[in-house]
Amino acid sequence: MIPSQIAYQKPESLEEALNCVGDLGDMCKILAGGHSLIPVMKLRLADPENLVDITGIPGLKEISDAGDSISIGACATHADIANSRPIHSAAPMVSKAASMIGDIQVRNFGTIGGSIAHADPSADWPAVLLAADASINMQSRSGSRSVKASEFFLGLFMTALQTGEIITSIDIPKSAANANSNYEKFAQPASRFALVGCAVAADNSGDALADVRVAFNGVSATPFRDGGVESALTGSGLNDESISAACGVAADGVDVMSDHFASSAYRKSMAAVFAKRALKGLS
Numbered sequence: 076m077i078p079s080q081i082a083y084q085k086p087e088s089l090e091e092a093l094n095c096v097g098d099l100g101d102m103c104k105i106l107a108g109g110h111s112l113i114p115v116m117k118l119r120l121a122d123p124e125n126l127v128d129i130t131g132i133p134g135l136k137e138i139s140d141a142g143d144s145i146s147i148g149a150c151a152t153h154a155d156i157a158n159s160r161p162i163h164s165a166a167p168m169v170s171k172a173a174s175m176i177g178d179i180q181v182r183n184f185g186t187i188g189g190s191i192a193h194a195d196p197s198a199d200w201p202a203v204l205l206a207a208d209a210s211i212n213m214q215s216r217s218g219s220r221s222v223k224a225s226e227f228f229l230g231l232f233m234t235a236l237q238t239g240e241i242i243t244s245i246d247i248p249k250s251a252a253n254a255n256s257n258y259e260k261f262a263q264p265a266s267r268f269a270l271v272g273c274a275v276a277a278d279n280s281g282d283a284l285a286d287v288r289v290a291f292n293g294v295s296a297t298p299f300r301d302g303g304v305e306s307a308l309t310g311s312g313l314n315d316e317s318i319s320a321a322c323g324v325a326a327d328g329v330d331v332m333s334d335h336f337a338s339s340a341y342r343k344s345m346a347a348v349f350a351k352r353a354l355k356g357l358s
């Protein structure tokens with residue numbers, strides 16, 4: 076491969092990075108772990124003139140307890156997240172998903188911010204962040220904003236992120252549902268990307284299930300919450316009958332993807348299987 080000329084910058088503060096991406100606009104790409112961007116550049120699907128490496132910015136890697144939520148810095152790696160105790164107790168599906176991404180090299184380099192900015196339909200984070208009702212915090216030099224995961228993922232490799240913005244952190248609410256959550260995936264055997272991934276969270280502290288959230292990735296071009304499965308479970312007990320009945324409608328009405336790994340019919344049936352496995356892991 077003969078690469079084209081690229082200017083490389085590694086800002087030491089968020090302010091400096093925001094000025095770089097603000098000045099360069101579409102001529103630059105933000106570089107985090109490089110595990111999606113570099114392959115895309117090798118394929119010439121992206122040909123930026125400048126790379127702005129954000130991995131040296133203090134604070135962007137931090138995972139902290141913010142009281143009613145856990146804040147995960149955008150440059151936290153999948154391995155950092157998998158090994159975080161506060162995340163494991165607040166939302167076990169988040170640590171479990173992190174531990175299932177790729178292989179150890181990918182987990183040590185790839186970041187949560189890079190993954191969600193890339194928005195691969197088979198990536199693990201989107202369904203988990205939807206089921207967690209997470210918020211994504213972004214900053215540009217003109218200000219900051221926060222959007223719910225449900226408004227962030229817009230389509231195949233498309234998000235609400237705008238030119239000049241950097242994802243700074245992700246907030247995972249501390250809720251009864253997130254504390255009782257699980258993630259299961261049917262992994263592509265080589266890459267470990269999800270042919271089907273299902274994240275579930277539900278408050279089971281009362282007489283019946285409440286605040287039920289069931290989300291899929293790998294199934295359609297855009298990750299989604301499955302309202303049919305959620306309504307079927309809400310108000311019922313968590314048992315084999317309720318889980319089987321609810322999973323019978325998994326991915327109903329969804330435009331299910333088909334590719335050389337799995338047909339749409341197979342993916343849809345696997346959506347039911349993996350939703351069932353994920354729900355059976357709840358207490």
Ligand SMILES: Cc1cc2nc3c(=O)[nH]c(=O)nc-3n(C[C@H](O)[C@H](O)[C@H](O)COP(=O)(O)OP(=O)(O)OC[C@H]3O[C@@H](n4cnc5c(N)ncnc54)[C@H](O)[C@@H]3O)c2cc1C
Binds near residue numbers: 150
């Ligand atoms: C062999 C292999 C196996 C993999 N398996 C899996 C898997 O099983 N599951 C899975 O989910 N993923 C998997 N991945 C993808 C991996 O998780 C990547 O790390 C992730 O998709 C991208 O994160 P990154 O930090 O490397 O981002 P980069 O590649 O550096 O960047 C990706 C994109 O995000 C932008 N970006 C990066 N950070 C920010 C930010 N903070 N704000 C705004 N934009 C930003 C970049 O400009 C670029 O467009 C795999 C990758 C490889 C190479």
